[in-house]
Amino acid sequence: MKFIVELALKNLARYKRRTIITAIAIAVGLMMYIIVDSMLIGAEYESMRNLRWYETSSARILDSGYWENRMQLPLDKNIAQPYRIIEELRDEGFVGTPRTTFSADMILSSEDFGEEGNLPVLITAIDPRTDNDVFRFEDTLIEGRFLRPGEDAVVLGSWFAEDLGAKVGYWVTLVTRGNGGFYEAMDLQVVGIVNCPNPNVNRTLVMMPIDTAGDYLAMDGAATEINILLPDSKDANGYLVEIQSIIDQSDDNLAVYSWEALAKDYLAIAEAKRGGTGVILFLVFIIAAVGISNTMLMAIYERIRELGMMRALGMTDSAIHMAFIIEAGGIGLIGSIFGVIFGAFGNFFLVNYGINFGMIMRDMDMGYRIQSVLKGAWNPSAIIIAFLAGFILSMLVAWIPTRRALKMDIPACLRHQ
Template identity: 65%
Template structure:
């Protein structure tokens, strides 16, 4: 076995150019695998954070029946006496805030916007004194100011939404909606602030008002549509969900952020599946390169192979020699590929790439508004390292076995 290993190492050094070219092909493939996996993993992790920080919190409490009709934002399925419910879910479990979400028609006037218009929107009414303890909007203000407690005519917009409709701080709009009892209500609101956060979905759609104003205009009678709960980062949400559900009275349901973001998670799963196929094709390309190299090596060294067999070397030993040679090429390519991929990944993790110019007008599914950063994955690096060596040896088997089927005279007379 020692002789076979020495022979394989010697052949690697004898055919330096072929070894380098094939190793580079493997290295590039593995480097791309690590980079793409890092970007996708980082985008997924950051999207999940931005979902919790700006859209869903950790858990959310709805009245029974709301979830089934959530697309219609029904005010009738609301939580009565939310203050008593808040006292049950806060404390060691985390912090909570109340919200009321409703559908409305926003009417724009030519005096401010240059022309009259209207559009269907979703409005979120918040408690300005409590909401920032659950959601991270503190540092997102780019113009104007935040809502003040009890403010009856103030409106906060997402930056992209404001840009799309040409809104500026000080402009007035009218919201036309149906209240909790089914009555129609119209009220004038002034834009007092514009926010820009790392979540593009929020920037595109956010419209916020004070929950006290919503309670008055919609006839909510101190009821709300949801109670949003923030829990520590590493909390087991399923266990927390069960624990909180046990404390709540009948008629209320608890959902985790994963329940609330099912559509998003399905999109991410589909994207990862498609990207996994691309990464598989990268491996195939590298494998074809190794196979082609080994096939060329076998035909160029056919007389050498015949001489080895004529001197009594067994086919099994010859096969092992060439397999170790292919594994050596894979080892070199894997080490170089992982080193290059890791160097690039250091930049991806610490700095990332700014794709804001693309994300502004294109929804790629991820909750990232500009900079895409990578994420480290030891399992990916180990997988790439082992796959580079294993695939190099695997794809070398066929050409070696084909060459060993030839008889000794044929090999010796090969030109």
Template identity: 30%
Template structure:
């Protein structure tokens, strides 16, 4: 080992307490960086999974009048399903399943209280293949018979009705007529997606069709692909058919997830800025420590230079000292961050009690889970090391710029 490495190590160990204090911000910053980025990544992935599994599937075929800005379907946007489109969906090699939906807004009443809800008329078999929703019904159901209703968990809590109760669903029909339908409660839907659990009810698609007087028109066809990465290839394949029907258009889950992506990037950006500031503070701490070390050892450095030590050796020694502090701190931060990341990824943080009914922008209701990604931990650790190296350059540069005679006085 070169003598300058020995000297650097000896110097680090000479002032243990100062070295520890210098390392703390980097340890904390690195651990926080791993924790926060893991959580944001996990939440982002869970949000997208919740959206695709319970709401959007991989792709939806909707009416041309459907607007993402309006964020909802109305009976006015219902359309007839062209036969060749249905045949195509049945035969496409990319499609795992597809389900027709009648989506409309209404008011659900138990005769005493009334609540605004989103209603989805679905076919049990097709919907079960396309979404996970109907597997999350309690008590489990094997059919969605006519005349029954499945209610989001939180809606049901609000009513506190006994099993087999009759709910009245009031809405406007396709022509705009004020009407209502009586439906027997058959189970509650608990998906963990707040949009579903807090606002959505499910009924048989035939009931919805008759009630709204739609004459077999529907609001959307949800398409689930065998492999989600084939989305663009599938869109290219279906486009010529959709073009034949100007009243229809395609919406991918990514377009429906635009809010999640926007919130995620905003949160990632703000968290990164915050953590970057912590690491800069850590870097300034390292620079300060090295600078103190430089001033304390000015004569020692002068002697080394007088005896023929090159400038690069002096710089390497101090940079190595800073890099070592940064490396050890980053390694400790990585270990701490990985422990925190493992906790948030495998156990999660239940925020249900804190947020309750508040819309936090993500389609997650209670448990926030992180993404366990060791590469992320290594990247954060490497960042800590870079901070250490960068922070020690300036003090080392100061030393070699000093006149040797002045340093020896």
């Protein structure tokens, strides 16, 4: 046994260039695995967070009729007294803010924008006093100021504003249908521009004060939704049950929906994407595996005569098998160690500094709710898996060609050129 290990290690040391190249291939594969995995986890984590921070909040109370017809954004399926419910929630320790969303035609005048135009938009009417208790828009303001209650004003997402050519101070006209169906038009001034890290929001965001919207749309104090901030906790469902019991006391028609339910489509895509990224990671592995199997194949074939000699001299097949597997495992181990070191090193920068994908994300809808800087995340299990896989896979891929070589009869091995 000692001889076998020695022989394997000597072969490793002897064929330095081959060992180094193969180990580098493995190391690069593993490093890519660790970094790609980190990026994907980071992207997903940040996406989910940005989804909650800027789109769905942690949970949302809706009229159940609204939920059923949510595609039409029905203003009449509303929460009649949102503030009373928010008060009740606050008594139980939950933070909430009302919002009303509605679609409108945005009319741009040539006076401000240089030419006439109109486009369909989605308006989010918020309570400027409480919205930032639940959402995080105030931190994202890059121009002008945030909304004030009761004013005829809008705040736009920066990409949306850019696409429109809108600047702070410009006026836009919204034509929409009020609660009941009547036409309404409102002239609103752009008072601020936010750069929201969630690209889907930043690309479309139009916010206005909920009381202004309520007046125009004849909401009579109603809102279409109450958004709730929940503490990060494993027991989100427990909170939902608690909130449901609170709102059941005041209105039978209201129901609370988790952000997962609200972002169901996104989560389904994310799930599918995870399958796709699994394929990417698998390919990374395959590259490393092909590298080592090719190396071992060459190593074995150029040593078939040597192998025949050892067999003739009475060395058992299992011992020879072991020698090659230890050799491959040695390359795998070196590659894995360096792969993990490089991967961890690269990941350190990825986690702490991130990569700026801003220009790519701007023009490409990747589905992720991330803008500009993408940061990685530490995933110890991926690193351990990468390490073990690099090591074990290397030995496994050496198994087959060795077995094939050992199936040749000894004279054939000795004749082998």
